[in-house]
Amino acid sequence: MVTNAQIAQMLSQTADLLEIKGENPFKVRAYRNAARLVENSSKDFNKLVKEGFDLTKLPGIGNDLSTYIKEIVTTGKFSKLEELKKEIPQGLVDMLSIEGLGPKRIKQIYDAFHITSLDELKKYAENGELDKLPGFGPKLIEKILKGVKQLKKAGIRFLWADVADIAEDLREYLLKFPGVEIVEIAGSYRRRKETVGDLDILVVAEDYPKVSEYFIKYHRVKEVHSAGLTRSTVFLDNDLQIDLRAVGKESYGAALHYFTGSKAHNIEIRKIAIEKGMKVNEYGVYKDNKRIAGKTEEEVYKAVGLCYIEPELRENRGEIEACLKGNLPNLITLNDIKGDLNINCNLIDEAIKKGYKFVGVRDKKIKRKNIQVYKILEIDLNNFQINEEYDFLTGIVNVNTSTDLVLNALNQVDFLRFFRDIKNNIEPKIDYDLIFKEMAKNNVKLEIISKPNNLIKDTLIKKAIETGVKISIVSNANKKEELDFIKYGINQARRGWAESKDVINTNNYL
Numbered sequence: 001m002v003t004n005a006q007i008a009q010m011l012s013q014t015a016d017l018l019e020i021k022g023e024n025p026f027k028v029r030a031y032r033n034a035a036r037l038v039e040n041s042s043k044d045f046n047k048l049v050k051e052g053f054d055l056t057k058l059p060g061i062g063n064d065l066s067t068y069i070k071e072i073v074t075t076g077k078f079s080k081l082e083e084l085k086k087e088i089p090q091g092l093v094d095m096l097s098i099e100g101l102g103p104k105r106i107k108q109i110y111d112a113f114h115i116t117s118l119d120e121l122k123k124y125a126e127n128g129e130l131d132k133l134p135g136f137g138p139k140l141i142e143k144i145l146k147g148v149k150q151l152k153k154a155g156i157r158f159l160w161a162d163v164a165d166i167a168e169d170l171r172e173y174l175l176k177f178p179g180v181e182i183v184e185i186a187g188s189y190r191r192r193k194e195t196v197g198d199l200d201i202l203v204v205a206e207d208y209p210k211v212s213e214y215f216i217k218y219h220r221v222k223e224v225h226s227a228g229l230t231r232s233t234v235f236l237d238n239d240l241q242i243d244l245r246a247v248g249k250e251s252y253g254a255a256l257h258y259f260t261g262s263k264a265h266n267i268e269i270r271k272i273a274i275e276k277g278m279k280v281n282e283y284g285v286y287k288d289n290k291r292i293a294g295k296t297e298e299e300v301y302k303a304v305g306l307c308y309i310e311p312e313l314r315e316n317r318g319e320i321e322a323c324l325k326g327n328l329p330n331l332i333t334l335n336d337i338k339g340d341l342n343i344n345c346n347l348i349d350e351a352i353k354k355g356y357k358f359v360g361v362r363d364k365k366i367k368r369k370n371i372q373v374y375k376i377l378e379i380d381l382n383n384f385q386i387n388e389e390y391d392f393l394t395g396i397v398n399v400n401t402s403t404d405l406v407l408n409a410l411n412q413v414d415f416l417r418f419f420r421d422i423k424n425n426i427e428p429k430i431d432y433d434l435i436f437k438e439m440a441k442n443n444v445k446l447e448i449i450s451k452p453n454n455l456i457k458d459t460l461i462k463k464a465i466e467t468g469v470k471i472s473i474v475s476n477a478n479k480k481e482e483l484d485f486i487k488y489g490i491n492q493a494r495r496g497w498a499e500s501k502d503v504i505n506t507n508n509y510l
């Protein structure tokens with residue numbers, strides 16, 4: 001369901017982009033007016049459309065805008081806006097979020113210098129070219145430079161695994177301060193998302209301003225963005241943003257729930273509350289203006305009639321319906337793992353120490369007491385040649401492997417590994433739906449490779465499991481420390497709704 005605010009946002013963004021493009025000012029204004037009308041309306045446009053209300057009866061809404069609003073309500077998307085986004089360089093769209101730069105000024109800059117990226121904008125602001133434009137004084141230039149810097153920081157995402165050590169170190173650091181009772185890292189970090197934009201830390205403490213003073217002295221803080229009475233934001237030496245927030249003990253659960261997100265999950269929870277005449281926010285759950293819950297997350301969920309939902313599932317991907325139907329998954333944990341089917345043969349002793357019952361080695365097969373050793377052969381599907389003995393065959397799907405090549409290999413391979421490079425946004429373009437269906441038929445397992453930058457998408461894991469594909473979570477370790485990578489694979493598997501029964505290396509024997 002789209003809210004009035006979301007509809008208004010899409011219309012107003014369309015107006016901005018049309019203006020950058022230099023469209024007819026009357027047309028631009030019509031979108032802006034419509035956005036304002038929807039935003040300020042006391043009526044729910046979702047409802048109006050569903051009830052078949054004639055939108056053209058509203059002031060300023062003609063046939064076109066009426067059709068557009070209907071499209072947004074029924075599909076959640078606005079094709080015209082999508083087109084404009086494709087047409088207008090991303091850099092110009094990004095500039096819209098810089099304070100002081102509206103569509104008019106962006107068009108002015110573009111017309112004068114034909115620049116389309118934030119880097120170019122920075123260059124022109126620094127070398128004095130931008131000053132030459134009418135209306136561009138030193139104050140505005142300063143604002144632009146600050147805005148570019150912030151935007152570039154905001155655009156960076158970090159691999160979850162790359163911030164985990166910092167996050168835990170910060171948690172310990174904060175817990176050392178006298179009067180600090182609870183420290184919890186919420187946001188996408190708590191949801192174990194493969195990448196995080198920033199860290200959102202909640203503290204329950206006697207004297208927040210003192211904690212904040214202590215927080216900004218953390219040895220890796222490079223820049224203090226703000227330090228207020230209830231929240232502070234800093235940047236670390238690696239440009240990672242950290243938001244720290246003071247939270248009351250009595251509303252800790254509500255705050256933890258709110259700041260864990262995801263936003264989409266929170267919105268759904270709030271809708272359910274509203275249907276029951278309740279209100280949920282970061283301070284608690286309220287009924288008739290009386291607070292009925294907020295101390296723990298369990299309490300918050302219970303108050304709105306739901307069961308506790310694990311953070312990894314909170315993405316509005318069906319977790320609420322699953323809870324209501326009583327079939328939320330019982331998520332796999334690290335303790336369930338009984339073996340690792342892809343390690344270097346030098347690590348067998350380490351695997352025994354971990355209590356593993358079996359391993360798969362890539363190089364040479366070495367027989368051992370105490371552990372079952374399998375020989376794994378990895379094969380690039382683009383170059384299918386087998387000239388070694390093996391117990392299990394792992395087919396590697398590369399960026400350029402076609403769906404047909406994958407399908408043709410299914411009667412020979414035991415596992416499939418799908419290449420992915422998260423940082424560089426590279427993955428194969430194949431028909432996963434079809435491939436998973438055929439994998440299930442051929443009993444080919446999906447290998448989750450646990451390297452932080454190579455994790456297969458959580459949504460694909462979920463889809464594979466729903467299609468009946470079994471999973472093997474492997475570390476792919478070459479060094480001792482890398483055996484522990486398996487925890488990243490577990491994180492991703494949990495986000496893909498995997499239960500122990502879906503994963504073959506949770507059994508004592510294969």
Ligand code: DGT
Nearest residue numbers: 187188196197198200258259260261262263266267
């Ligand atoms: P990130 O940092 O991009 O990896 O993703 P998150 O999920 O950590 O997002 P962030 O840091 O912007 O905000 C942390 C949480 O705060 C988010 O998951 C949900 C909550 N939150 C933030 N803004 C809003 C909002 O406008 N509405 C609602 N319902 N929740 C919000």
Ligand code: CA
Nearest residue numbers: 187188198199
């Ligand atoms: Ca965050």
Ligand code: CA
Nearest residue numbers: 198199200243
């Ligand atoms: Ca944040």
